[in-house]
Amino acid sequence: MNLLYYLNYTFVQRAYLAGSFIAALCAMLGLFLVLRKLSLIGDGLSHVSFGAIALGLFLGLYPFYVAIPLVLAASFFILKLTEKAKMYGDAAIGIVSSLSIAGGVILASMSKGFNVDLFSYLFGNILSISEQEVYLSLVLSLAVMMLILLLYNDLFSATFDEEYARITGIKTGRINMILTSLTAITVVLAVKVVGIMLISALLIMPAVTALQIAKGFRAAMMIAISVAVISVLGGLTVSLFLDLPPGATIVMSNAIIFITTLILAKFFL
Template structure:
C-alpha cells in the first residue's frame, strides 16, 4: 500500500493516472460502436497519421497536440468519405493513408532530429511524455468526448445497429458517423502519447471485444467495456511501475489477458 502511495506521489504519475483513466473511458465507449460497425481498423490508421503529425510537430518545434488533433480529425473525416465513395475500398484506403503518414513522419524525423527518445515515445508511448499543458488539454477533450457520447447515446445506438432504418426515419446518419470519427480521432491522439502510435488501437478494440463475450445488451456492453478498459489501464500502469515494463505494452497485455478470461467465461456459459 505504501508503495502505491509512493507511486502516485510523482507528479507525472498523477497526470498519467487522470489522463489515462479518461482516455481509457473514451476509447472503450467509442470502441463498442467502431467494432460493431466494422470500423476497427480506423483507429489503427488514425494512430499512424497521428505519428506523422507528431513527428512533423516536433521537427518544427510546435506544440504536439495542437498540430496532431486537427490533422487526425481531418484524416478521420477523409477516411469516412473514402469509405462511402468506394472508389478505393475502405480497408485499402486506411492502409494507404496510414503507411503514407508513417513514411512522411519517419522521413521528417530522420531529416531533423534523428531517431531520438522523443520519437520512440511516440511509437511505443511513455508516461513521462505528458506535459502539464498536454494533460490539461487531454482532460478537457476527453471530457468533451464522454459528454457528447452520453448526450447522443440513443442516436449513436440507432445508427450503429441499423443505418438504413435510421436514415429512412429521418436521422442524419452521416452527421453521426462523422461525429463518431471525430471523437475517435481525438481519443486516438490523446491516447497515443501514453500508449504509443503502434499500440493505441488495442485500447479501442480489446475492451469492447471482451465485453461482447459476456454481455447481452448494448448498454451492458458499453458499461462493461468501460469498466474493463479502466481496470486494465490501472493494472497495466501499476505493473509498468513495479516491473519497469513499458506502460503502453503493459496495458495491452493486461487487455489481452482480460479478453482471454472473458472468452473462457463466455464459452462456459
C-alpha cells in the same frame, strides 16, 4: 516499496488520472467502432498521428496541437475517399495511413535530433505526461464523452441498422463524420497512454471483452469502460513495480482480461 510510495510522485498521479479518463473514452468509442466493423480506423488514424507528430516535432511545435487538426482532416479524407472514389473503407484507411507513415519517416530522416522523442510517441510513455497534457486530456475526454451521450440514440440506431436509421430521418452521413472525428481526437489523446503502435488495442480489446458477457448494449458499455480503466490502472501499477514499459504492460493487462473473460464465458455462461 508499496503503491502509496509511488503515489507521492506528481507524475504518477497525473498518469493515473489522465490514463483513467482516456481509457474510459476509448472503451465508449471502441464499442461503436467494433460493432460497426470500423475497428481498423483507429489503427489507420494512429499511423496518421505518427506523421502529424513528426511534422510537429520537425517544425518545433507542440506535437498534439499539430496532430489533432491533421488527424481530424485525415478522418474526413477517409470518409470522402470511401464515398467519392468507389473504394471500401479499409482501402481508404490503408492509403491514408501508408502515406502518413511515409511522410513521418521522411521527416524523421531529415531531422536533427528529434528521433528519440518520436520513438517515445511510438510506444507511449504515460509516466512522462505533462500537466498541460493532463488538462488537455481531461477537457477533450469529457467533451467527447458528453457528445457521445448527447448523440447516444442516433449512434445506437446507426450502429445496429444504418439503413433503418436513415429511413427514420437520422442523418447517418453526419453521424459517420462525427464518429470518425471523435475517433481522431481519441487516437491523439491515447498516444501518450499506449503509443501509436498500440492504440488499436485500447480501442478494441475492452469492447470485444465486454461483448463476450454483456446482455445488452448499455451493459456492454459499462463493462468495456470498467475493463479499460482496470487495465490501465493495473498495467500502470505493474509497470511501476516491475520496471516495465507502461504502454505494453497496459495492453498485456487488456489481453489477460480478454482471455480470462473468453474462457469464463465459454464454460460458465
